[in-house]
Amino acid sequence: MKVSDPKNGIQEVLDNSWIFKDFSAEDKVAVAENSSLVRYHSKDILFRQHTRTSHAMYVVSGLVKVYKESGAGHSVTLKIISGNQFVGLDTIYAESEYQYSGSAIVDTIVLIIDFGTFNNLVLSNGRFALDLIRMLSKDSLYIFQRLNSQTHKQLPGRIADVLLYLSEEIFHSYAFEFPLTRHELAELAGTTKESFIRTINEFKHDKIIQLEGRKVEIKSLDIVKILSELG
Template identity: 30%
Template sequence: MRSSVNMKDCQLEMLGGNHTVVKFKKGDSIIKQGVFSTNVIFLRKGMAKVHISGPSREQIVKLVKAPTYLGLPTTFGDKINQYSVTSVIDSEVCFIDLEVFKRLLGENRDFGSYILMELCKSELEAYRRCASRTQKQMRGNLADVLLEFSEKLFEADQFTLPLSQSDIGNWVDAGRESINRVLSEFIQDGIIQMQGRQVRIVDKKMLKMISQNG
């Protein structure tokens, strides 16, 4: 695990002997909202969507890729999962004993600092995303999504969309028809190329300009 850097041998041994590795297929539920949380969950391989049930529908909050921890605010909060996590590609997850994890946080200052930094980064990203999604037009929001896929999740200008157009619409609070229309506009403008779910960003400079202008 990336976060095991700077751990003592005995701490690595403690962590290694107190976790279970589980493989999940695309579409499998990793965390279920409303269920009691008993483990710290580490996404070791793959990618997943974080989503929450609201008053009227399910809302996708974000996509995360390995390696990363899942559900830490719940684990150290009220112990009841406040959102769900579902794999969007085949993934591998470590379920770590909560008490062992807490002990490691107390014994290893570097490890504790790493976890705190990850939580802070996640919160700041949530603020930024909320402001962007509510203030940008559809083209700006979809440009943000494509750039996130390219620069953060896949680190490539050619990738396979991990979400359906309906899910992307849910993520940015738009209908599937709107997503389809804007994608078609991007294709016509020579910004992207698409074949099925395969996407290739042709003009990233223009895509970034659309993102910045909202």
């Protein structure tokens, strides 16, 4: 990681990102003076499970994988964070140690804000607090869906979910490039590399998707949605 051109970059973020742009001048100054803009490249770790929490992190651009590691090399990917969202908010508010890890999956710029400053903003700026509550709520609901998926759907349904998640929530296009290895995609679908590969290749054979290496295109959205719904 390396710190980029300091103050000017921060000011730009504060003036453009939806969450900060309507802040009062004083609030912007408070953030600007107590944060730093950091650039991570692919595979860099932003924070690691079981280490002490210390800052609030706002992803300016890029993609971050949030995952939980539990003994024996098993991991679950909880979510992918794209630009203009906070990472790790829940864990810094609920525990003194990170309850999951976060790593950049492409080059990523993060605004790292001093926790005390951040917290004072929550206390004094109701609008900001409300926005955070909305974001945390949306996150919760997504994980509820994941839990439901993992509990009741079988593989094809879960893989359809991954395809829909990446296309609709992350890339906003039905043609995109997997930013993750098959192994990591499997962790997002709650399965193993082998099973993921087999199932996605079946999708390809059945012409539901087009697939070459990491390039995918959903060809039959209806079928993907049916697979997701029927589990």
